[in-house]
Amino acid sequence: MPMPDWLSIRRDKQIPAEEAGLWEKCPSCGEVLYSKDVEANLSVCSKCGYHFRMHAYDRINSLVDDDFVEIGADILPGDPLGWVDKRPYPQKLEADREKSKLSEGIVTGLAAIEGFPVALGVMDFSFRGGTMGTVVGERVTNLFEEARRRRLPCIVFTASGGARMEEGMLALAQMAKTTQAVERFMNDGNFYMSVLTDPTTGGVSASFAFQADIIIAEARAAIGFAGRRVIEQTIRQKLPDNFQTAEFLLEKGHVDVVAPRPRIRETLVRMLDYAVDRRRILSVLKAVPEFALG
Amino acid sequence: MNLIVEREKSFEGLEQRIQELRSRGGADAGAQIQRLESSYEELRREIFGNLTPWERVNMARHPRRPLANDYIALFDQFDELHGDRHFRDDPALVAGFSKLRGRRLMLIAQQKGRDVKENIRRNFGMVSPEGYRKASRLMTLASRLRLPIVTLVDTPGADPGIGSEERAQSEAIAGCLTALSKAGVPVVATIIGEGGSGGALALALADWVIMPQHSIYSVASPEGCASILWGDASRAAEAAERLCLTSNDLERFGIVDEVIAEPLGGAHRDTPAFTATVIEEIDAALRRLEVQSPEQLRERRYEKYRRIGSWQEDARRGIASAAT
Numbered sequence: 001m002p003m004p005d006w007l008s009i010r011r012d013k014q015i016p017a018e019e020a021g022l023w024e025k026c027p028s029c030g031e032v033l034y035s036k037d038v039e040a041n042l043s044v045c046s047k048c049g050y051h052f053r054m055h056a057y058d059r060i061n062s063l064v065d066d067d068f069v070e071i072g073a074d075i076l077p078g079d080p081l082g083w084v085d086k087r088p089y090p091q092k093l094e095a096d097r098e099k100s101k102l103s104e105g106i107v108t109g110l111a112a113i114e115g116f117p118v119a120l121g122v123m124d125f126s127f128r129g130g131t132m133g134t135v136v137g138e139r140v141t142n143l144f145e146e147a148r149r150r151r152l153p154c155i156v157f158t159a160s161g162g163a164r165m166e167e168g169m170l171a172l173a174q175m176a177k178t179t180q181a182v183e184r185f186m187n188d189g190n191f192y193m194s195v196l197t198d199p200t201t202g203g204v205s206a207s208f209a210f211q212a213d214i215i216i217a218e219a220r221a222a223i224g225f226a227g228r229r230v231i232e233q234t235i236r237q238k239l240p241d242n243f244q245t246a247e248f249l250l251e252k253g254h255v256d257v258v259a260p261r262p263r264i265r266e267t268l269v270r271m272l273d274y275a276v277d278r279r280r281i282l283s284v285l286k287a288v289p290e291f292a293l294g
Numbered sequence: 295m296n297l298i299v300e301r302e303k304s305f306e307g308l309e310q311r312i313q314e315l316r317s318r319g320g321a322d323a324g325a326q327i328q329r330l331e332s333s334y335e336e337l338r339r340e341i342f343g344n345l346t347p348w349e350r351v352n353m354a355r356h357p358r359r360p361l362a363n364d365y366i367a368l369f370d371q372f373d374e375l376h377g378d379r380h381f382r383d384d385p386a387l388v389a390g391f392s393k394l395r396g397r398r399l400m401l402i403a404q405q406k407g408r409d410v411k412e413n414i415r416r417n418f419g420m421v422s423p424e425g426y427r428k429a430s431r432l433m434t435l436a437s438r439l440r441l442p443i444v445t446l447v448d449t450p451g452a453d454p455g456i457g458s459e460e461r462a463q464s465e466a467i468a469g470c471l472t473a474l475s476k477a478g479v480p481v482v483a484t485i486i487g488e489g490g491s492g493g494a495l496a497l498a499l500a501d502w503v504i505m506p507q508h509s510i511y512s513v514a515s516p517e518g519c520a521s522i523l524w525g526d527a528s529r530a531a532e533a534a535e536r537l538c539l540t541s542n543d544l545e546r547f548g549i550v551d552e553v554i555a556e557p558l559g560g561a562h563r564d565t566p567a568f569t570a571t572v573i574e575e576i577d578a579a580l581r582r583l584e585v586q587s588p589e590q591l592r593e594r595r596y597e598k599y600r601r602i603g604s605w606q607e608d609a610r611r612g613i614a615s616a617a618t
Contacts, residue, residue: 081535165522170547175471176499180499183472224464
């Protein structure tokens with residue numbers, strides 16, 4: 001399978017976006033950072049450790065050994081409710097495509113990480129706040145069904161504001177759809193890890209994000225069910241700063257591991273090494289040569 | 295104040311006048327009563343015959359709308375079971391063994407209060423993680439004992455408090471969805487009032503979803519939606535128009551399998567008859583489903599939700615079926 005266009009584009013050092021902003025200011029410590037250094041450091045501030053949000057394809061690029069075979073890219077959003085608020089929904093989608101260089105809120109595909117063949121999904125907050133509409137639900141479901149068929153371990157990086165309002169109950173029902181697909185996948189003896197990144201809330205956190213066998217939270221990520229503002233409005237008081245952070249969740253016993261971004265990949269690999277019988281996976285993959293990876 | 299209650303108040307004068315004439319009797323009263331009654335009925339049809347989405351939101355939240363306990367009372371037997379075995383018993387979620395027409399089943403319901411005091415105890419029907427964990431515990435038990443699962447959904451949404459976050463609300467809801475995915479028994483859900491977001495769906499991943507005509511079922515509360523869109527919760531009525539949260543919309547999208555017509559003016563106009571009708575339909579659904587094997591039930595439930603979606607190739611049809 002040839003390398004997809006996006007991969008060659010993003011691996012090319014001549015990306016116009018990189019040229020445009022040579023310097024970035026860290027919103028946490030105010031340090032002015034050289035953009036290329038930030039990128040080389042996985043979008044983490046070298047001074048204070050602040051995690052900038054990461055583009056889904058940059059994330060994939062930083063994880064996979066070689067090629068990433070994208071699946072589900074042809075599943076694209078419609079406008080089932082004929083939604084209009086300040087702008088019609090299709091216009092919002094168009095603007096988000098432009099801004100995020102993504103076709104939807106998640107990228108899914110097959111790849112190898114440190115020689116381990118995996119099914120990989122990465123959500124991106126820059127597309128409709130990573131909200132789950134019918135396309136995200138369908139791509140996630142497809143990913144788990146493919147992983148189940150190939151008996152691959154599955155890894156999903158979450159970043160989401162919850163279910164997508166503009167698709168109404170069709171969006172909410174994706175919680176049911178994805179949960180079922182994950183349950184089937186896991187019930188067949190397959191291994192699933194989620195990596196919760198900033199922010200993971202609402203319908204995504206209450207479905208496939210928290211269903212995983214092993215849950216890893218990226219350092220400092222905001223993770224919860226209800227949004228911080230909603231809770232503050234309900235209880236009419238300010239919440240402590242660490243509330244709903246990855247570190248708070250670790251203390252409360254909701255996640256297995258908290259890791260800063262530079263250590264996420266090695267954490268995943270260590271877990272895969274315990275959980276996965278590599279020989280079994282490779283033998284299954286040999287039976288389907290067109291998808292033999294790694 | 296509730297919009298529907300306000301409308302009902304505007305009829306009080308007329309109702310009183312009719313009552314007075316009736317009790318006074320007399321030679322000319324009959325004709326007058328008839329005239330008043332027919333204009334009364336006409337007005338009611340005009341006001342309640344074609345409710346807007348926002349009016350339906352108010353109907354679903356009407357202080358006299360039948361609540362879970364009104365339905366539970368119609369089952370042959372009910373023995374409540376308590377607690378999540380870890381933290382506490384959540385009064386917003388009522389569950390236990392039950393019988394309907396002699397059939398054994400597991401009944402799981404969200405319970406709002408009828409007055410302020412009870413509503414505080416029931417947390418206005420907002421379920422905490424303990425409640426969802428009690429539910430998933432009993433769903434799993436039901437599946438093992440081969441008892442069908444009947445749920446009654448009525449919640450503004452899952453509880454959004456500090457304690458609920460500390461005790462992993464997300465994980466608790468996902469646990470219910472997982473338990474219902476696994477269940478090898480019929481699952482029948484009824485959205486009796488408010489179906490508020492993920493907190494409602496947690497009990498409604500079902501083989502058959504019943505929805506009374508004026509209940510609502512929504513991805514977000516109209517107030518929450520308005521606050522996100524325009525930073526102004528008071529524009530909830532506009533948000534309600536857009537969310538497609540009515541029974542007609544949801545039947546069209548395949549989210550709901552059966553809509554039950556309500557009496558003019560809403561279910562609370564005739565609670566005994568209406569709740570009995572709903573119970574009839576739950577019974578009928580169970581009868582249709584209980585002939586299926588556990589594998590069939592799981593497979594069909596999987597396919598039912600697998601098909602829900604809409605993407606570009608078939609957006610024109612409104613709902614779509616997956617290509618594979």
